[in-house]
Amino acid sequence: MPGASTDPLHSLSRLDLAHRSTVIVAVSGGSDSTALLLLTKEFLDRNAPATRLVAVTVDHRLREGSAAEAAAVARLAARHGIAHRTLCWNEAKPASGIAAAARMARYELLAQAARAEGTDVVLTGHTADDQAETVLMRAARGDGDRLERGLAGMAKATLFDGSVWVVRPLLGYRREALRNFLLARDVTWIEDPTNANETYERPRLRAALGRAGGDDRHADALRTAREAASRRERLGGEAAELITVHADLAAPGLVRLSREFVGGGGSDGALYALRILLASVGGTPHLPDEARCAQLLDRLNREWPLAAAKPLCATLSRVAVEARRDGLFLRRELRDLPQPVLPQDGMLWDGRFRLRVTGETEGLSVAPLGPEAAEIAELYGADVAASLVRAGLSTLPCLWRGQECLSLLRRRTVRQGIAAVPVAAPFARFLPSFDLAAARAIMHLLRAALPPDPPLKRH
Numbered sequence: 434m435p436g437a438s439t440d441p442l443h444s445l446s447r448l449d450l451a452h453r454s455t456v457i458v459a460v461s462g463g464s465d466s467t468a469l470l471l472l473t474k475e476f477l478d479r480n481a482p483a484t485r486l487v488a489v490t491v492d493h494r495l496r497e498g499s500a501a502e503a504a505a506v507a508r509l510a511a512r513h514g515i516a517h518r519t520l521c522w523n524e525a526k527p528a529s530g531i532a533a534a535a536r537m538a539r540y541e542l543l544a545q546a547a548r549a550e551g552t553d554v555v556l557t558g559h560t561a562d563d564q565a566e567t568v569l570m571r572a573a574r575g576d577g578d579r580l581e582r583g584l585a586g587m588a589k590a591t592l593f594d595g596s597v598w599v600v601r602p603l604l605g606y607r608r609e610a611l612r613n614f615l616l617a618r619d620v621t622w623i624e625d626p627t628n629a630n631e632t633y634e635r636p637r638l639r640a641a642l643g644r645a646g647g648d649d650r651h652a653d654a655l656r657t658a659r660e661a662a663s664r665r666e667r668l669g670g671e672a673a674e675l676i677t678v679h680a681d682l683a684a685p686g687l688v689r690l691s692r693e694f695v696g697g698g699g700s701d702g703a704l705y706a707l708r709i710l711l712a713s714v715g716g717t718p719h720l721p722d723e724a725r726c727a728q729l730l731d732r733l734n735r736e737w738p739l740a741a742a743k744p745l746c747a748t749l750s751r752v753a754v755e756a757r758r759d760g761l762f763l764r765r766e767l768r769d770l771p772q773p774v775l776p777q778d779g780m781l782w783d784g785r786f787r788l789r790v791t792g793e794t795e796g797l798s799v800a801p802l803g804p805e806a807a808e809i810a811e812l813y814g815a816d817v818a819a820s821l822v823r824a825g826l827s828t829l830p831c832l833w834r835g836q837e838c839l840s841l842l843r844r845r846t847v848r849q850g851i852a853a854v855p856v857a858a859p860f861a862r863f864l865p866s867f868d869l870a871a872a873r874a875i876m877h878l879l880r881a882a883l884p885p886d887p888p889l890k891r892h
């Protein structure tokens with residue numbers, strides 16, 4: 434992230450939008466996203482006049498007046514010759530955790546809008562002020578792991594659901610500069626009353642940063658974010674290297690790590706790589722507990738030499754771990770596998786596969802292969818113990834008609850118009866650009882679909 438700059442007109446020049454036929458800007462009607470919309474319009478008019486600009490407002494239907502706010506954004510867009518859509522969050526609202534649910538619904542609706550417009554880019558108006566607040570809140574909570582990846586704050590770009598890049602071109606710019614930009618053009622914006630409600634953590638922090646000494650705290654927070662982001666990228670690069678060199682898919686559903694991987698177990702990169710591997714094999718979106726993974730690596734380092742006689746086994750984060758003479762094997766544990774489900778397009782299965790459904794599904798279900806794995810185990814992993822191959826296979830999604838097993842669902846073998854595409858669970862929903870190297874390595878290992886390049890120019 435650049436240091437806070439004063440001329441927001443430069444903000445878009447770092448984006449690679451030339452090959453996109455359409456770009457979406459997410460506009461709440463607040464100062465930041467309104468400024469972003471007008472900046473993007475100016476930028477595209479000058480540099481990529483063939484690219485269509487679409488403003489999208491999400492009406493969360495949480496406050497009286499939200500529809501009128503969306504209509505005000507629509508009028509502003511029309512005045513500037515910009516297409517505008519309003520999308521409503523119509524689902525039932527949860528009783529608690531409303532802010533997080535609203536945020537998730539907003540991402541989903543924005544991604545839907547992007548797909549409908551045939552683009553993979555949505556720009557949002559997050560600023561340097563938002564970034565400083567995010568980092569200070571995370572630091573105060575002390576969440577994140579020992580390596581403090583969370584202190585990197587928001588990434589310049591985050592891939593949502595594997596398909597839409599949410600890009601934040603204004604992260605290096607102060608809100609005040611954006612407001613001055615709007616005032617100079619006589620453009621007004623909407624003040625969201627929740628932004629001033631100091632019963633919430635963010636507005637409280639925002640008010641504190643506005644008082645004496647706030648600028649220094651702001652600058653410190655941005656420095657912390659920059660440093661944490663480069664540490665996080667370095668760590669991800671190390672993990673990617675370890676996964677690429679020392680991990681392979683010994684058989685479907687069975688990841689094998691070499692002894693050298695564990696031998697380097699003292700490094701932060703190995704610990705991070707192991708956590709990514711465990712989360713991906715187990716199908717959990719969050720990385721498993723850092724301390725427990727460090728203990729496992731430590732134990733493997735100390736005891737593996739003895740494992741020649743008897744495998745060393747452990748389970749962690751839905752993964753069965755087995756150290757044998759010929760490698761460390763990871764597979765989804767057999768407990769708590771999904772019950773049979775009716776396949777639906779886009780459904781995430783056990784956090785490990787995305788189902789693709791194009792055909793008729795009546796009478797069909799998707800469930801783990803289970804004991805039927807014994808029938809086909811000999812087809813795979815000739816250099817691995819048959820029991821491991823069977824165990825790995827038995828956790829994979831299979832197409833059933835009643836009690837009859839029709840076929841193992843694979844990425845390409847589309848049976849009855851149904852396929853199961855592997856996903857890397859920790860990066861399936863949100864993939865921040867800091868983690869791209871590590872994500873690509875694990876996706877490559879699992880034969881998952883690789884992420885599209887982010888629309889950022891390389892320096």
Ligand SMILES: Nc1ncnc2c1ncn2[C@@H]1O[C@H](COP(=O)(O)OP(=O)(O)OP(=O)(O)O)[C@@H](O)[C@H]1O
Nearest residue numbers: 459460461463464465466467489490491557558559
């Ligand atoms: N209701 C919404 N509709 C469309 N986009 C939104 C909406 N709410 C937030 N966003 C996008 O997410 C960004 C960050 O959201 P945040 O809640 O921090 O901003 P805000 O205070 O609502 O408005 P602004 O950032 O425009 O001042 C916004 O700049 C905007 O791009």
